[in-house]
Amino acid sequence: MITLERIRLVNWHYFQESIIPVGNFCLLSGDNGSGKSTIVDAIQLVMASDLRKVRFNASASDRRGGRDLAGYVRCKLGSDSTDYLRDDAVGHVMLEFSEGDTIFSAGICAEAWRDGRVVTRFWISDGLAIDRVPIRSDDGTPYLSRQFQEALSAVPVTFYESGSAFRRDFTGKLGVWRRMSENNPYLDAFVRSIHFTPLVSVDQFVCDYILEEQLIDLSVMKQNLESYRQAEDLARATRNRITSLDELLHGGDLCRSQERVLVQQDWLRARLQVDRKKDELDDAVADERRLAERAECIINERAVLEENKLSLERERRETEAALSRNDAYLLHSTLTDRLAELEQRICETGRRVERRDLLLSQCTALYTGIFPDSALDPATIGDARDRIARTQEETGRERAHGDLEKRTMEARLRDVREELSELDRGIRRLPDPAVRLRDALREAGVDAWILCDLAEVTDPAWSDAIEGWLNTLRFACIVAPEDFARALEVYDRLPRSVGGIPLPDISRMASDKTRSEVRKGSLAELVTTENPWARTYLDCVLGDVMTADLASLRRYSKAVTKECMSWSRYTAIRIREEVYRDAWLGKAARERRKALLQEERETLLSGIESLGKEQTRLAGIADACRSLLDSLTEVQVLGETVAEHERLVDESKRIEKQRAAVDTSAFEDMKKRIQALQEEVLASGKKISVLDTESGSVNAQLVRRKTDIVRGQEAYTGALDAFKRFRSDHEDAAADCERYVAERLKAQSPEEILKNLESARKGAESRLQTLLREFRDKVTLYNRSHNELFSGELDELPAMQELVTRLKDSELPDYLEKIRQAKQDAEAEFKDHFIARLNELIEEAKESFSEINSTLRSMEFGRDQYRFTLTEKSERRGQIEIIKKTAEIAEYEHSLFDALVDPSDRDAANTLFNKILNSDLQSAELRSLCDYRTYFTYDIRVKDTQSVDPATGSPVEYSLSRVLKEKSGGEAQTPYYVAIAASFFRFYRDRSTPTIRFVLFDEAFDRLDDERIAKVLDFYRELGLQVLISVPTEKLESIAPHMDTVNLVIRHGHRAAVIDFYDRGESDE
16 A cells, blocks of 8 residues: 655745655644645645646635645735735645655645746655755755756656656556546546535536546547548538539530620621621712712803893992982982981980989989988089088098997997906906005015905995995005015005005004094994904094984094995085995995996997997998989989980981972882892892802712712721621531521511611620629639639630549549448447447446445444445436447448347437437537446435334335435435545555555535544545545544544744644644
């Protein structure tokens, strides 16, 4: 048996240097926070050697504890703290084991740095006691991990770069080595049992602590399944490729077919273009011949018209000469010309007279509007203009005065608004000299206040009298008595414009008792202030001024009435209203000032509005006067036109009478003949002009037709050559194209065909582009899906056809054969490794429980005996049955499933196989299928040996899982602790070589009574276990009598130690 003998802790949380003896049955006891879990965590760190599995301080209430390796080495102070007892530090945990007379040690050296780095190194040494392991240099400096390794270079020790390498050798030394060191059953059970908590589920308990997790190795089957899936994927991909290629070939054929339609349409168009160009050429030649004939006719017609026109013009000139020699004609012509001239001048003067009348009407209306008491007389326009000018000048002066007054009122309104705004903010405008004096004093370092800011009138009825009596004294500058001399100097240096402001000497006033005494009934009693110096000043100037009415006024040397009638020096004087109208003393004065300003603001607003209206009225009068003066000036100018207009009308009438008296019969016939000849000349000229126009047009058309003939010949030749070339390029399609042309010409005329051909070809071209786009999209998708590099051109269709043939005839059959072979190999692996191994593990599980139960039958815990039961799960019963039957098949010829005689067995086996085949190898369902433990439900049967069931005559027996919630804590926990022992017992029960039998419990037996604790520990001794138990001090008396070694863990401040319970000797060095 391999036994843990001692533990050495160096810089491990509160343990600076401690060696802890263990013994076969060891108890660690101490108060909460003393360090018990710190020792437990140290042991599990070395035993598990994997920080991913270690659960530091897991007995804490949060089940994690918030600790880590760096926190242990640097001694973190509290789980939520960022403070550490040590800075950069090196910590050690060492375990010393014995096997008979030999020992070996194992441990970890851990560096923890302030920057968060942690460096660990595990080691194992044969024959080296842990108290002889050097950890410091001669000067006491702790070794770093490299230095520590060098210090141990002279002794047989092995250091490990990784935890997995350490676990491989360490588990070998402990006698619990497994090939898969990452999942060592003993170490896993050891770590879980440390913080073992009895579970509600017996099933979960068995899987975690009794039956070892032995998942079936499906690596070979996985390879076969991968081969099967790969072959199936390849076959599926090949089928997809064939389908995709067939679709591509079909799309390519559609594109080729549409290209043939375009060729036929282009052939038809080329043929019809040749015919049309030939017809256009023939039409141009015929039209050129017709135009030439018309041009010759025009020349002849024009010659005849020119000769006739010359004859008519000669006759017209001769008749005009005879008319010009007639006297009556000459007089009539002169009078007619004069009448035409007079008519033009009469129209001009008439328009000017109408303008004068319109202006005069408008001026009359404006004049009446300005001067309602009089009307405008055209005969006295000059007087009216003088009166208007005077009115315009007066209006200008009134407007200027109004503008000035308005600006003054607006400026005052702005000032009133500003002062109201200041009053709303608690600021009162004071006289400028008072403010300047106060500010000058403050700049000089003298505290100064203005009296009106400090005083308050208590009786508003006397406010006017007090304000009026004080007058300018209200603005007195108040300073401290000791500052008066300096204040007087500052006052004297100021400009003379800062004057009229009292600066009282408070000290002198206070010392003059006759002046500072306040008489009862004086004004001083009606004014309050919190400033003591202001109080002195007010008492001095108001203390002897008595309040009175007219009847009592003369009784005093100084007095005043509420109505502001004052009495002094035997003289009565009414205080002027302007003195007290603006109140200055206190808040009431500010409110009064505010009311006055608000009233003034409304008055100003009303006045500004009235002025605005008046200015608008005056501006209208000024504009009307200016317009009226301009219009009257124009009326005066136009008045002279009236007489001229009347004179011209009279002259026109006179000349008209003279022209009517002339005899016109002698020359009227000659005038009519001249008119007729002129019309005939004009008609001939128009005909010639029409012929000239037509001639120009015909000649231009002839030129164009000659050009058209040349171009038509070129176009015809070009169209014919183009058709010949097109025919040569598509000779293989000539027969189909000619048939297509013949069919189209039977159904439609060439004109109708050409009219609709362009739109039909665009439709065909659009259809081809759509087909090509779809084809290329499919090619792109195919390339992306199958890693090909087809360009999407139709020229690749033969290559695609060749590829389809190869895939169908060669590759796909190969993949199908691989699928068949891979499935056959998978079936073999399914039989030989999955079925056989799973059946073996199921039988081993039954055997394990049989052995455990055999051991449990010899033990009684009080009146109870325990035994485990395992029952096949109903949903797995069919699988277990088919696993047994399939495992019994020795040989099969073709298929494993065909070897099963019963069809239902074949279906069940095939279903199981396909479930594995089609499931993710890392899925929970497949892991469950491969885990033999999931095929059973587990329970613990408890037999009461001291009671008998009346019905059977046998001891009463019940299932633990059914009564867990009904039993007391101890009754429910005991079976689990018994079972935990059994779970460790299996690791060494049939071993011929020594093994570790160490079990560690933290916070154990918390609900067991003393009798059950004793029974459990006796059971552990009987099984040969080495047990270390950590409990709080309240459990010490119950457990200590049954232990070989009892260690007390104590802590004082930041230092922990372990002492022997019996001799109280500390193990902390």
